[in-house]
Amino acid sequence: MTPVDTVDLWVIPLDRPGDETRTAPHLDCRESARADGLAPPRRGRFVVARGATREILSGYTGVEPKGLVWRVGQWGKPYVELRQDTAPVPAFNLSHCGAVAVLAVLRNGRREVGADIERVVGGRAERLVERFFHPDEARYVRGFAPAGREAEATRLWTRKEAYAKASGHRLLDVLHMPVLAPRPGRRPGRGDGTDTGAVRRLRDVPFDDGWAVSVAVMGSADFDVAPRLWPEGP
Template identity: 35%
Template sequence: MQALFNPLIPQHSWPPGVDLWCSGWQVLGDSVRQACAAALSAEERERMKAFLLPGAADQFLLARALLRTALSHYTGLPAADWRFRAGEHGKPYLCGPAHGGPALHFNLSHCNGMVACAVTTISAGLGVDVEHTGRTLDFTAVASMVFSPEEMAQLQALPAAERRGYFFSIWTLKEAYAKARGLGFHLPLDALSFDRAPASLGVRFSERWPDRAEGWSFSQHRLSASHLLSVAIDRHREETIPLRFQWRSPQSLPAAAGLTGEG
């Protein structure tokens, strides 16, 4: 995928490849919370009340507001009108309202201080994963469960100071692919192996998971000093897939969704 950062995306036009909408935050003010909440459905606002930690509630709120704002940017429909359903293994899909254009596919990811939403019309096989690379994690133990033998050997051959970075680069790629397939942890992650060549990202599938490597496109990007993002998409005969980044501050989301700060 070829990346363009913050290009102008005209309203009511469709993404030519994959559009990545990102937002980072530390603390949300009450006025921003109230305005963003106006973009959510009643069911989402009820779900938000279940979070015990304010940071987790803010993360959920910002993710849903960013998704709804992005979808409305293309269609002009009110942000609060979008309806979603979950697939067999929990992957969310759009189920309304009708907007008169091509089918919009999306995927969401969020972690400490960062939210990312990927949108495309190319394929429902779209996945995005963003991770905070500084979080506390026994990454060697996790790798032993989800890395292929080749990836595990590469991890162990690296100097200790480089292993964390390598782990998260592989982990986010596997997560993005699993989310694109809509299978989550039902997929044997150790059955696929990534090659992080300088010029491209390649994948190999074992006989336990016989997918077509040439059918997928991957991209990886550093969003901040501590946030790494990976994207996976089933390319559907597309030779080149442009990737456009759109950064939105939490404060800008209510205005972008056509809402006031009094919602």
């Protein structure tokens, strides 16, 4: 039996006292300069999100957090360039919303990964679905009672965001791609992407009420999600 890939999904709180001081030394010069241009609370949240990401990836690669070198793909998706040829190169993706971030890490790096977290906010996602999404998706959302439509619309939005990040495309390029489950209540399976022959797997991840989280992995093979909380231990 072929082993199933596992995505470690790290939940990173961004507003805890002391975490900005802990993570600030991990940032490189460009990140520190960017943080200096932000006003609270955005500054602290940016520092913790970037610093925690470096700290977590350090645990996978064995490279000191500040020694990790970022490179950026065509549409701005970052990846790690390692100086040591023997170190593993994980695929990863960071998403944040308000005071929480999630970092998806796929250890073997053979497949690209994307993640998205969104808060359910009255009416916003439902309007976007009506305007930009596939007609079948708009009808699907309309089939729910008014109180549940925004949650379902937000769930569809996170699936598209996660896929865009995994595939390296702009969100605008994948809005037309259907992400409905084969049957309501079941997670999506494989489907065609924006590239000819491209396939992806999507999974909704349980989170707190009022939030939606999705993870996407490129390729036809299924995957598991292992929830993790940063920082680990006391």
